[in-house]
Amino acid sequence: MTRDGLLQQIANEFEFDLTEEIKVGGNYRPVVVDENVAYISGQIPRVGDVVRFAGVVGDDISIEDARRAAAIAALRALALVLKQCGSLELISAVPRITVFVRSSPDFIKQSEVADGASDVLYAVLGDVGVHTRTSVGVAQLPKGASVEIDFIFRLKPS
Amino acid sequence: MTRDGLLQQIANEFEFDLTEEIKVGGNYRPVVVDENVAYISGQIPRVGDVVRFAGVVGDDISIEDARRAAAIAALRALALVLKQCGSLELISAVPRITVFVRSSPDFIKQSEVADGASDVLYAVLGDVGVHTRTSVGVAQLPKGASVEIDFIFRLKPS
Amino acid sequence: MTRDGLLQQIANEFEFDLTEEIKVGGNYRPVVVDENVAYISGQIPRVGDVVRFAGVVGDDISIEDARRAAAIAALRALALVLKQCGSLELISAVPRITVFVRSSPDFIKQSEVADGASDVLYAVLGDVGVHTRTSVGVAQLPKGASVEIDFIFRLKPS
Numbered sequence: 432m433t434r435d436g437l438l439q440q441i442a443n444e445f446e447f448d449l450t451e452e453i454k455v456g457g458n459y460r461p462v463v464v465d466e467n468v469a470y471i472s473g474q475i476p477r478v479g480d481v482v483r484f485a486g487v488v489g490d491d492i493s494i495e496d497a498r499r500a501a502a503i504a505a506l507r508a509l510a511l512v513l514k515q516c517g518s519l520e521l522i523s524a525v526p527r528i529t530v531f532v533r534s535s536p537d538f539i540k541q542s543e544v545a546d547g548a549s550d551v552l553y554a555v556l557g558d559v560g561v562h563t564r565t566s567v568g569v570a571q572l573p574k575g576a577s578v579e580i581d582f583i584f585r586l587k588p589s
Numbered sequence: 590m591t592r593d594g595l596l597q598q599i600a601n602e603f604e605f606d607l608t609e610e611i612k613v614g615g616n617y618r619p620v621v622v623d624e625n626v627a628y629i630s631g632q633i634p635r636v637g638d639v640v641r642f643a644g645v646v647g648d649d650i651s652i653e654d655a656r657r658a659a660a661i662a663a664l665r666a667l668a669l670v671l672k673q674c675g676s677l678e679l680i681s682a683v684p685r686i687t688v689f690v691r692s693s694p695d696f697i698k699q700s701e702v703a704d705g706a707s708d709v710l711y712a713v714l715g716d717v718g719v720h721t722r723t724s725v726g727v728a729q730l731p732k733g734a735s736v737e738i739d740f741i742f743r744l745k746p747s
Numbered sequence: 748m749t750r751d752g753l754l755q756q757i758a759n760e761f762e763f764d765l766t767e768e769i770k771v772g773g774n775y776r777p778v779v780v781d782e783n784v785a786y787i788s789g790q791i792p793r794v795g796d797v798v799r800f801a802g803v804v805g806d807d808i809s810i811e812d813a814r815r816a817a818a819i820a821a822l823r824a825l826a827l828v829l830k831q832c833g834s835l836e837l838i839s840a841v842p843r844i845t846v847f848v849r850s851s852p853d854f855i856k857q858s859e860v861a862d863g864a865s866d867v868l869y870a871v872l873g874d875v876g877v878h879t880r881t882s883v884g885v886a887q888l889p890k891g892a893s894v895e896i897d898f899i900f901r902l903k904p905s
Contacts, residue, residue: 729883
């Protein structure tokens with residue numbers, strides 16, 4: 432199956448509409464492509480108008496749901512590249528993702544949460560999607576989200 | 590008006606001296622230019638020797654003051670590029686900024702705080718200044734600052 | 748002394764085995780080299796199977812020990828470049844490091860902690876190792892580490 436098809440499968444699983452416009456409310460953009468590198472703004476697990484799995488991981492959000500939240504953030508990032516480039520086939524590497532997990536004071540499994548995003552990148556992009564990663568626990572995230580992730584994708588010259 | 594003139598206007602508003610030396614106290618630098626990309630160290634809203642609007646956003650610092658803090662961080666970043674390059678006209682894109690907001694436990698408007706920086710970049714650079722952005726809430730920042738922001742600028746080949 | 752020799756000296760000081768395999772437990776990698784830029788995943792101060800100096804800085808971990816933790820994270824990053832490239836002589840710049848310090852509510856000396864990493868980079872690489880830096884205080888880190896740091900290295904074309 433093509434990468435675009437694999438993305439569609441994951442989108443279906445989370446009832447995420449790939450044709451939905453991803454808006455931002457300010458003087459910034461969801462994607463900037465700079466010399467064949469696509470920078471993606473920090474993504475929270477929003478599906479339509481709803482932020483899924485909002486809350487504090489290790490407190491009101493389980494690690495399983497936090498992993499789902501991370502998966503949705505990765506899905507959104509790929510959806511943004513798809514919109515920007517017309518196809519995910521242009522991605523040739525994923526140099527870095529940074530995963531912020533809203534954590535209870537004693538929650539230390541940020542890496543296990545981040546796996547939710549890493550697994551989506553691998554499922555869709557295969558070896559090309561295997562990236563470097565930094566996972567940290569933070570006090571708060573926009574809209575009370577449990578997870579926020581930003582991404583850097585390398586694109587083939589077009 | 591030129592970009593440099595627009596920056597001077599914003600500097601005047603915050604009583605920020607653009608000729609002031611921006612020192613760092615360690616084995617690092619405020620700016621590294623790598624192959625026409627200028628990386629800027631995390632900036633807190635320091636004006637002269639004073640960190641403006643220090644405190645916890647949502648607690649002792651209002652969202653309006655936090656937005657001003659973010660504006661000063663952006664002003665400092667542009668001042669650093671101006672010093673390094675001699676002119677802001679060399680900036681051709683702003684691929685990414687990362688905005689850390691020292692947040693009270695229930696403060697979730699990190700994006701609205703980050704707008705203070707995004708608006709300065711847009712005011713000075715226009716469409717070229719429209720960037721990707723990640724905004725997170727953190728427990729603490731150096732010197733008790735309310736906001737810290739790092740930046741990546743793309744420069745024209747010189 | 749060569750860079751590789753300087754790294755070995757620091758490794759000896761922390762009883763860190765440079766030949767040890769640095770494993771990751773998921774669909775990500777410790778290093779991705781993208782067009783002569785080496786991105787390093789967030790490093791915690793692990794030596795063998797032990798995370799050194801785990802805890803909250805300003806509470807159960809002193810600033811001196813936190814600085815040692817930051818030094819070990821930098822040592823690990825250089826060990827990863829050495830493994831990947833065969834020699835540290837290929838490094839031509841260090842555009843950025845981001846330092847996350849697990850901080851007690853009133854701890855504001857994140858920069859002084861980060862100096863532990865900056866000093867290692869300078870000791871091994873000299874002026875080439877002088878980088879931009881962002882230091883923030885966070886609520887939690889994976890495995891309860893006191894410090895986590897990610898790195899971007901520029902490599903000479905090989």
